[in-house]
Structure formats: structure tokens, C-alpha cells
Amino acid sequence: MSSVKLTTAFGLLGGVFGILLGCTEPGPDIPRLSWYVFDEPSGAFVQAAQRCGEVSQGRYRIELVPLPADADQQREQLVRRLAARDADIDIIGMDVIWTAEFAEAGWVLPWPEETADQVRRGRLTSAVDSATYRQRLWAAPFTTNTQLLWYRRDRVDVPPRTWDEMIARAEVLGGSGAIQAQGERYEGLTVFFVSLLASAGGSVLGPGGQGGQTVSLEEAPTRRALEVMQRLATSPAADPSLANAREDQARLAFETGDSSFMINYTYVWPSANANAPHVAEHMAWARWPAVIEGRPSRVTIGGINLGIGAHSRHPELAFAAATCLVAAANQRLAATLGGLPPTTTALYDDPQVRDTFPFSAQLRATLRDAVQRPQTPLYADVSLAISHTLHPMRNIDPEADVTRLRAAVKRALHSEGLL
Amino acid sequence: MSRRGSAERRLGLLLCAPAIIAMLLVTAYPMLYALWLSLFRYDLRFPDERLFIGIDNYLSVLSSAVWWQAMFNTLVITVGSVSLELVLGFVFALVMHRTLIGRRWVRTSLLLPYGIITVVAAMSWRFAFDPTTGFVNVLLGLDGAWLTERWSAFFVIIQTEIWKTTPFMALLLLAGLTLVPEDLLHAARVDGANARQRFFRVTLPLMRPVIGVALLFRTLDAFRIFDTVFVQTRGAQGTDTVSLVGYNALITRLNLGLGSAVSVLIFLCVLAIALLYIRGFGIDLTRRRKR
Numbered sequence: 001m002s003s004v005k006l007t008t009a010f011g012l013l014g015g016v017f018g019i020l021l022g023c024t025e026p027g028p029d030i031p032r033l034s035w036y037v038f039d040e041p042s043g044a045f046v047q048a049a050q051r052c053g054e055v056s057q058g059r060y061r062i063e064l065v066p067l068p069a070d071a072d073q074q075r076e077q078l079v080r081r082l083a084a085r086d087a088d089i090d091i092i093g094m095d096v097i098w099t100a101e102f103a104e105a106g107w108v109l110p111w112p113e114e115t116a117d118q119v120r121r122g123r124l125t126s127a128v129d130s131a132t133y134r135q136r137l138w139a140a141p142f143t144t145n146t147q148l149l150w151y152r153r154d155r156v157d158v159p160p161r162t163w164d165e166m167i168a169r170a171e172v173l174g175g176s177g178a179i180q181a182q183g184e185r186y187e188g189l190t191v192f193f194v195s196l197l198a199s200a201g202g203s204v205l206g207p208g209g210q211g212g213q214t215v216s217l218e219e220a221p222t223r224r225a226l227e228v229m230q231r232l233a234t235s236p237a238a239d240p241s242l243a244n245a246r247e248d249q250a251r252l253a254f255e256t257g258d259s260s261f262m263i264n265y266t267y268v269w270p271s272a273n274a275n276a277p278h279v280a281e282h283m284a285w286a287r288w289p290a291v292i293e294g295r296p297s298r299v300t301i302g303g304i305n306l307g308i309g310a311h312s313r314h315p316e317l318a319f320a321a322a323t324c325l326v327a328a329a330n331q332r333l334a335a336t337l338g339g340l341p342p343t344t345t346a347l348y349d350d351p352q353v354r355d356t357f358p359f360s361a362q363l364r365a366t367l368r369d370a371v372q373r374p375q376t377p378l379y380a381d382v383s384l385a386i387s388h389t390l391h392p393m394r395n396i397d398p399e400a401d402v403t404r405l406r407a408a409v410k411r412a413l414h415s416e417g418l419l
Numbered sequence: 420m421s422r423r424g425s426a427e428r429r430l431g432l433l434l435c436a437p438a439i440i441a442m443l444l445v446t447a448y449p450m451l452y453a454l455w456l457s458l459f460r461y462d463l464r465f466p467d468e469r470l471f472i473g474i475d476n477y478l479s480v481l482s483s484a485v486w487w488q489a490m491f492n493t494l495v496i497t498v499g500s501v502s503l504e505l506v507l508g509f510v511f512a513l514v515m516h517r518t519l520i521g522r523r524w525v526r527t528s529l530l531l532p533y534g535i536i537t538v539v540a541a542m543s544w545r546f547a548f549d550p551t552t553g554f555v556n557v558l559l560g561l562d563g564a565w566l567t568e569r570w571s572a573f574f575v576i577i578q579t580e581i582w583k584t585t586p587f588m589a590l591l592l593l594a595g596l597t598l599v600p601e602d603l604l605h606a607a608r609v610d611g612a613n614a615r616q617r618f619f620r621v622t623l624p625l626m627r628p629v630i631g632v633a634l635l636f637r638t639l640d641a642f643r644i645f646d647t648v649f650v651q652t653r654g655a656q657g658t659d660t661v662s663l664v665g666y667n668a669l670i671t672r673l674n675l676g677l678g679s680a681v682s683v684l685i686f687l688c689v690l691a692i693a694l695l696y697i698r699g700f701g702i703d704l705t706r707r708r709k710r
Contacts, residue, residue, distance in 0.1 A: 076670055083463045083673075105464040185655035241550055241564035243656065253551050377464055381672050391655055392567065415462060415674060418485040418664055418681075 031060050031314050033321050037093030037304070038074055039066035044337040045093075048330035052321055060317045062091070062325070071095045072187060075380070082107040082309065089309035090318040091325070094139050096130035096303055096372070097187075097379050103138045104377035108307035111137040115319055119326055126370040127343040131305040133375060139305030140326040143340035146299050146366050147195070148359060149286045150254065150262040150269075152279075159286035163196075163228045166261055166289050170237035173260050177239035179232065180250035180262040185391035188246055190373065190383040191300045192263075193390055196225035198298035198371035199291040204382065204409065205374045213376060215409050219402060226390070226398040226405075228291060233393035243392040255279055263288065265302070266357060270339050285359045287366055301370035303343070341367070381412035384419045450686070457679035464673055476680035486681070489659040490688075495573060496648075496660065497641040500580040504637060505630070507581065508588030515589065516596045533586035541650035544579045572656045579647050584640070588633055595629030596622070631700030638692055643685065661685050 037045055049062035067074040075098060081089060082102070094102065102108045111119070119140040120128050127141035149166075151159055155173060160166035170178035182188035194204065202221025206214035232238055239245060239253060247264055254262045255276035262268065272280040288297040306322040308315055324330075331342035335353050341363055347353050348364045357363060374382050385408040390396060411417060457477070460470045480486050511529050518525045532540065547553045548565040556562055565571045599622050607617050623630075645662040648654060654663040665685060669678025 072671070079463065079673060083466075101464060185653055240562070241567055243567035244549075244564065244652070249549075249551070256551065384667060384671065415672070417479045418483045418668060418677065419672070 030058055031317055033060050033062045033090040033312075033314060033318055034065050034088050035062050035091040035093065035306075035321075035325070036065045036067055036078060036089055037091075038069055038071075040334075040338050040340075042337040042339075044330075044334045044340075047337070048325055048333055051330065052324035055324060056321070060314065060321055062321055067093070071097075079107070082311075085311045086309070087311045087313050090312040090314060091322050092139075092307045092309055093142070093304045094131075094307045096301060096305060097383070099131055099138050099305070099307075100133045100375045101377045101379055102307060103133045103136070107310050108138050109310055109312075109315055109319075111140065111308075112319070115323055119323060122345055123343045124345055124364075124367050126301050126367055126372070127303065127305075130301055130303070130372055131307075139307035140322050141305050141343040142303070142326045143331065143334050143338075144301060144303035144343045144367060145265055145341055146301055146363065146370055147191075147263055147265055147288055148362060148366065149288050150264060151284055151286065152260045152282050153284040154282040155260050159284070160261075160289055162293055163232070163289045163291055167231055167235050167237060170261055171235060173237075175237075175258060175260075177253055177258055178237040178260045179235075180239055180245070180254050180259045180264070181232065181242065182246055182250060182263070183233065183242035183391075183393050184244050184246050184249075185387050186246065187383060187387070189387040189391060189393075191302075193225060193229070193386055194371060194373050195288065195298065195300045196228050196291055197221055198300075199288070199295070200224040201292070201295070203371075204386070205376060213378075213413050215406055215413065217402065217406050217409065222402045222405065223398045224291060226396050226401055229390065229393045230396040230398060233396070243394065266341060266359070266363065267339050269357075269359070285362060287362055296369060297366075298369050298371040299366050300373060301367065303341070376413065378413055378415060381415055381419065382409055385409050385412035388419055453679040453682050456675050457683050459676045461676040462672075462674055472676070476676050477684070479677065480680050480684060485659070485664060486661070486684075488657065489654075489661045489664045492573075492658055493642060493644065493660045493662075496577055496580065496644055497638060499573070499577040500584070500641050501634065501637050503577075503581050504585045504588045505634065507585045508592050508633070511585060511589035512592035512596055515593050529589060530586045532582055533584065533590075535583070537583060537646045538650055540583045541579055541647040544575060544582070545651045548575050566652055567656060569657045572652050572658050576644075576647055576651055576658060579651070580641065580644065583647075584637065588637055591629060591633040591636070592626070595626040595633075598629070599625050627700065631696060634700070635693060635696040638696070639689055642689060642692060661688070 035045075035049060040046075046064055049064055053061040067077060074093075074095065078089070078092065082105070092102075092108065094108070103110070116137040120137065123141050124144065127144045128137070130144075131137055131139040131141050149159060156169065160169055166179065182192055197204065197217075200221035202218045202225065203216050206216040233242055239250075239259075241249065245253075250262055250264055251268045251271060253259055254264075254268065255272055257276070257279045269280075269283070269285075272283055288299045290297045306326055308318045308322060312318050326343075328342075328344050328347060331344055331347055332350060332352060334340040335342050335347065336356050339356065341357065342348070342353065345364070348357075348360045354360050373379065376382060386405065389401065389405050389408045408419070412419060458471060458473060460468070460472045460475070462468065515522075515526050515529060545566065548555050550556055550562060550564050555565070563571065565575050603621055603625075604617055607621050612620065643662055644660050645666065648658055648660050648663060649666075652658045654660065654667075661681070662685065665678055665681035668674050668681055672678070
């Protein structure tokens, strides 16, 4: 009797082992690469990681480590690990504004020239620039993003060309909150300012640019940008909670149908179609309004690039995996599933991508002229200085604040004192 | 001391030792390390440029308008929330103490907000006061954007704090109320004291130490307020608190020296508040019960 029991027990054990072995198919000896990236809800990144693992034929497998959706919080979590030389970080989904900081601190590895050429080829120049610091490539451009002007076709027949024109027309249309924008004291306010400043022909840092570390903020364009901000915030057409609005508050307000104009990223299009079809059917898009008549706007570029952690155990494999992840097929996946615009120029003519982004022509044109946020290792400080000085926008005094802003950015570049 | 006494004493120390060692490891070490870091110019991004600068970080913080502004804001929030919490907490405690029917229901419903995570409570109130998604404006027939003006933002922050932590205050005060002997109240009544006199002349004086402890705990908590402000305004509209200033320097700007100096200064403020209360209320935290 006991032998019967034993046989069943062994049989069971064997079965269990069989199942276990079946589950761990890739085998424990295949190196696992960790990809730290924001938790993309559609699953496009997971699919891309899986695909690349399969294509590698057992050289590596990629595991996603999800980070928060908010870029500031992603950075906070990453930098502490990177500064502590965490060897688990192989591939990093880097926001475009981290390039200089991570490169200067030695937290990411520069791309070897041969592979760098491969990932640069056929990409939008502005996306490549966002991953470049001191003439070297520190990350492979993956997805990009920028803002467009969204408006109500049923109320506005021709989209406004300039900010002044838009504010004037919104005031005629009436109703508070006719224009939705981002005015909270956070990164979005810096983005807004940088876009306005570049559209007015100015720049935050001097021509030395990368690592040059001099404040530019030319008098005339800076004042012009501040005038637009102040005019918008004090206009009856602005939303009463502009000083507390981020991208998502703007989107929600536009989806109620009361607003006629909105400055926002491309994710508002699928969102409106899903949540507010009655608004989406009247929704149209155009290029961001210009600041100076006849001079096309220059809008801030966003998106993520893939960098390789400096303390990775498998840097070669990580470079290979990142090269695979940023390939056109995976960008298409990220675009069609996740709504993230691609960095490869040719994809903007791809029928699938065009289906997702009916505005792909405007998007590509905007990205071609896009402006970078200041490429300095002290970007976090500079951005805090800008958003803290210019908030709330309704209290901006264009004359006096040019000087204040310059002083604040200068202090930030020297990382002096509290901000 | 007898031999037995000293042996017991040694045993007592031995039994305390694990707790003391754990406390030293998890609190004393980081505190001393922060003190050490605050004497350096030290940025996590440029570890090679670390430089001893003495008290320069402290001078920089103390001469900054940002710090004093944040200190003022923190005090506004602390005084505003703690004083109202004390009054409301007393009302709640008396209701919980005196209620006869549905005692369990009354207590549970009064304590409910304390069980909600601060971030969630702060988010809910942020949405409640939002002109687009909120119900507060509809209820009051207003159309202001509360979180975009300084004093209305303070109002929202303080009322969130009150809503969230009054139950804590009430709980401590309830414990104090049960310590007031019924006989004493009866005796006072027999002597002709009315309800008001009984409360102010008998109950309150007897509860003095408990009130002191409750105020101390809440003031220390309120002074270090972070999450509610972070969620509702991120310190905008002039609602920065000292903890947010420290967070910006330490976590966002990775400026370990400056950030640690801010942390040490906050610690000193907390220490000062604690001493003030202990002196003012005569709270003896080490007092043994006399029988």
C-alpha cells in the first residue's frame, strides 16, 4: 500500500516539475535585461519587449519595470538608483529633458559610433538632437511628442494664426474657459514658456548651448513671450482655474464642450473620440499659433529615448536590445496602440500610423521646427526657476519679470540657494 | 542598591537594548548623516565636486525669502488647522462620550476620515473644489477657482487637514474624558455647578495633560505637512511649506547639502515646538504612575 502511495507521490512530483520546466521555457541562463520605463497602459511596450526577446534567439530577454506616469516622479525614482550605482538598470526610457543631466553625471553610457549611426538614420533631426549632448548620442530616439492647437470646427472656420488673434477671437466667442492651456506651477508651464519664447525668436540659454551655461533670454523675445502669457491669463477667455491646470484638466474641460481652443498633446484626440464623441466630431487641429505674424511657431519637443544604464551588467546586450526596441516596427506598435508619435520620419506616411494620427502632416511639420528645452545638466533647477518665477501667469509684469527671470535662471545654473 | 536590584536593572537595560539599537540605526544615524551632509556643497549629479563649506548652506537658507515665506505659510496652516481641530475634536469627543443610542455607529462614522490615506483625501478635496468637476461651487452657488488664489487655497488645505485629522484629536480627547471621575462631576452638580461650569472648572483642568499631548502630536504633524499641499497646489499660489522647500532642494534638485540644511532646520523647529509644549503644559513624558 505504501508503495502505491509512493508511486503516486512521485508521479505528482514529476508532474509538478514538468509543469515548472514548461513554464520557465527561456531558461535561467538567458540574461534578463530590465527596461525601466513609464507604465504604458496599452501594452505596446510589453509587446515590443517580447518581440525583441524572441528575435534575439536566446541572447537576452527584456523585462519591463514600470515607472509612474509623471515624468518628475520617474526621474525621482531613477536618479536615486542611478546615483547608488544600481546594476539592475539596463535600459532606461529617458524623457528628452534628462539627456544632459544623466550624461554629465555618468549615469548612462554614450552610444558607440557604429550603432549610433544606425539609430540616427531616418529619424527626425529634433528627436536626434534631444538625445545628443556634447556632440555624442546618449540615447536612441524612440517616441516623440509635441503640442498642436485643437479647436472647434463648428465655431471657428479658419484656425487662428497667432496668439493675439486667438485670444481676440476667443473673447468674441465668449464664455469663460474658451481657451484651455497649462498654467499650473510645474514642468508644463516651462514647456509653455519655452514654446512661446522660441516662437518669438529667443532662447533660454546662450548660443554655446550645450554645456555653455550662459543665460540668454534676449530682451525683446522674452518680453513678447511674457506679454502673451499675461494677456492670456488675464483675458476673460482664459479658464478660471488656469493657474491650476495641467494637460489633463485642459483635456477634461475641452471634453465638456464649453471650450473652443486648446493647446495640448496628441493624446487628446483618441481620448475625445472615446469619452466625448459629440465633441470629437467637431474637433479640428492646426499648428500651434505663432507669436509673431508670419513667423511659424516653434513648439517644445517631448518624448522618450532609450539610454543604457552605466552600471548595467550586460551593456553590449542592452545596446543591442535598445536598438531592436527603437526599430520602426516597434514605433508603429507604440503609435497605433499607445498613441505615441514615432521618431522615424518615414512612418508619418505609413497608412496605419496615418489612421491613428489623421493630423500626421501637421505633427511632422511641427516636429521638424521643434525647439529643445535647455540642454543643461541643471535642467531640473532651470525648469523650477522658470515655473516658479512665472506663476501665476496673471501676475506677470512683462517689463520687470524679464530681469527677475534672468536672475532666477542664472542662480539655478550656479545651483545657488533655494528656488 | 541591593544585589537583586542591580541585577534587575541590568536585565532591564538588556531588554531595552534591541529597541535602542534599532532606534539608533534607523533614526540617529540618518539624522547625524544629514547634519554632516548639510556642511557640504554636494550635488548628487556632480559627486566629484563635493566641498566642505561649513555653515554656508544654513546662511543661504536663512537669508532666503523662500524659506521665511514657507515658514510663515507653515505656521498659518499649523495654527489654523490645530486650533480648529481642538475645538471640533472636543465636540466629537463629547458626542462619542455621552451618546447613548447607536454608540458604535456614532464612533465609527466620526472616526472614518482618519482611516483614509492623506493623499486620497487631498485628491478628493481637490476635485471637490475644482470648478469643472467639483460639487462645492454648485452647493454654495459660487464659481470661483479655489486653488488658484492664495487665501482660498489655504482654506482648502486647512479644511482638508481638519477633515482628515480631527478624529485623531477626538480619539485622544475621548481617552482623556474617560479619565475624569464621574463622582467628581456628581459632587460638582450637587454643589450647584451648571454644565458649563462643570466643563470649564472640572473636566478641562483634569484633562490638561491629555490636551497637551494631543496638541503636541498634532502640532508636530501639522508643521511637517507635505502631502496635502503637494497634491493640491504643489506649493503654488504662495502656499509653499518648509517640507516642500526641502523636497525641492533634496529630491528634485538633488542638492544634498542645501536640502539637508533645510531638513536640519525643520528638525530644530520641531524640537523647539516640542520643548515649548512640554514646558507650557507641564507634560512629563517620563512620569510614572503614582498609586
